[in-house]
Amino acid sequence: MTAKILVVDDEAKIVKLVRSYLEQAGFAVVEAADGQTALIQARREQPDLIVLDLGLPGLDGLEVTRTLRRERATPIIMLTARIEDTDKIVGLELGADDYITKPFNPRELVARVRSVLRRTGSAAPAPAVLRAGEMVLDTGGHQATLDGRILDLTPTEFELLAVLLQNPGRVFTRLELLDRVQGDAYEGYERTIDAHIKNLRAKLGDDPRRPRFIQTVFGIGYKLGGLGADL
Secondary structure: OOOEEEEEOOOHHHHHHHHHHHHHOOOEEEEEOOHHHHHHHHHHHOOOEEEEEOOOOOOOHHHHHHHHHHHOOOOEEEEEOOOOHHHHHHHHHHOOOEEEEOOOOHHHHHHHHHHHHHHHHOOOOOOOEEEEOOEEEEOOOOEEEEOOEEEOOOHHHHHHHHHHHHOOOOOEEHHHHHHHHHOOOOOOOOHHHHHHHHHHHHHHOOOOOOOOOEEEEOOOEEEEOOOOOOO
16 A cells, blocks of 8 residues: 655745655655645545644644644654754654754655654564553554553654563663664654653653653663553
8 A cells, every 4th residue: 555645845846856756766645835734634635644844834843743743643754944953852842753954865855754654554563562560552553551541652652662661671772762763764863762752751641750661761861660660
């Protein structure tokens, strides 16, 4: 089945270029030139992934991401002309899965798209059900629950949590976690993992000072095995 990609950018030349490379790579492409249309297209077309420009007129990419994350977990790759780390971190904290900075190599963008789709649509790792205390990850059904309630996780958050649950007590550096959840095509900063961990902790109700699940190992990274985690 051909994966469908929604490309959102107000620069027609960029949309044309990205569309050409994605279609050559075998993807189906739909377009939007502004944030409001992006939301309409996302709801109507149900894309498998969204390539989303940050600097859209009117409703910007951050607001589009915020709105989409309240409705669905579709993977999002941000396109940004902003070089400040804070802008990228904000996007990741809102739930974006990856970002690429303009100007960019369209072949790299295709590689990023394939990487995100591969990890979000790949076969589930064994075991199919992972547990830590009252938290359960069904990797086959791609569903996470805590104390019986379903957790609304992005694909990256789910993958990150799965890696930690598969290796209870093991300390992962930020680079190791980036490699596990983003793949070889990703060339982001180690700090992006901190943004995903922050989101995960908020959704788990995990106090970083007395964590039930995700523990910070200062100067190194993170591990599963906070206070009270029944591993």
